[in-house]
Amino acid sequence: MKCIFLTGTAGSGKSNLTGILSNWYQQEGKDVITVNLDPGVSDVPYGIDVDIRNYINLKDIMDKYNLGPNGSLILASDLIATKLEQIEEEIDEYNPDYVFIDTPGQIELFAYRKSGPYFIKNISNEANVNLFLFDATLVSDPSNFLSIALLASSIKLRLEIPQISILTKKDLITDNQDRILKWSDDFSELLDDLKEGGEAYDFTSRMAETVLESNIIDELIPTSTVDNEGIVEVIASISRIIDRGE
Template sequence: MKSIFVTGTAGAGKSLLTSKLYEYYTKNSAFAAVLNLDPGVQNLPYTCDIDVRDYVNVIDIMQQYDLGPNGAVVMANDLIASKIDEIQEQINKVNPDYLIVDTPGQIELFAYRSSGRFVVENISSEEKTSIFLFDGALVTTPVNFVSIALLATSIKLRLGLPTINVITKTDLIGTKLRNIIDWSSNIKLLENAIAAETDGETYSLTTNILRGLNLGGFAQGLIPVSNVTGNGLVNLEGALSRILNLGEEVED
């Protein structure tokens, strides 16, 4: 079994991309399954094969511990770690070729609390990788792009997984997509764009962050994907296969 963790900021399209990946693998005769790790989500665009809401109920936690919604979601995410053996047993029963893991909407709850890293480490799998979603609607300015790139790098460090960077909502941002793709592969172009839109202090801070990210190996480009049309899924699957299957791609 190969595991794919779908991460990114709230609203970036994690659940939609999870559903599209599931459909892509299934259409191409690969056995895929979906694990939902968000205990607070109400509606999902796919049918869960394994669902943490079967083990952890946010409403019950609110009532039992007299917590508000945010406190209950924090506790629920931590309680998931205590259910990892039961979750793994259910994964084993399904036994897919590809397990697509839809992570919680609030990325900080998953990536920055010890329970998230624990779950990643304790899901038994031959190979694991992470997809980080750059929300296309958020990264249309160079400073926002660097900010999200910093977050992506931080998440990669926290989870300790090889990571593929994807930009979503490509059908909504029009000609700005070309700029974003260029920024992801040409640091000089990005620095020039920052200089054109910021003052001295912001320029200095942003470019210093950017150079650190570049030294850390961030500048590897983005894969554009539309969750609406499915454009880019072939390229994403190819990148996943290079990590998970030593380059052997699922036939399209």
């Protein structure tokens, strides 16, 4: 069993990509299931096989602990780790080759609290990979690109598994795509564009150098879930990591 986790900022397209990738694998005759780890999601564009909402109910948490929406989401995310055994048992019943795991919309609830790293380290499988999504509508600005790149670095540090960087919603930034890809390929291009930030340049340039040294973005793969452009490249990258290129 091989696990593909999808992470990224809220609205970056994790659920859409989960649906497209899992469907592609299924059409190729692979044994695939999907897992939803977002206790607060209301609807997703794919059929969920294993759903954290069957084990953790936000309304029950709000009523029992007298919490608001944010507090209940935090507690619900912490409780994910306590449900690992039940989730694994349900996954094992399917006996899949690949498991696509759609993580919570609020990335901090999964990556920065103990439950996310614990889940990844303790789930029984052969290999893991994390797909980190760069939302094209957010990273078309150089300072935003740098911020999300730093976030990607932090997520890789926290989860401690191989990571693939994916640019989503490329269909919405036709004019800026080449610029964004230049930033990921050559940070001197990013530094040049950051100079327009004036007083903040010294700070942002140091941050950019940190990202460059971390080599976090080996390749930024542009994708669109509208026409599935870039999906083949994503699948090839996944294969190189968890299937040894098969």
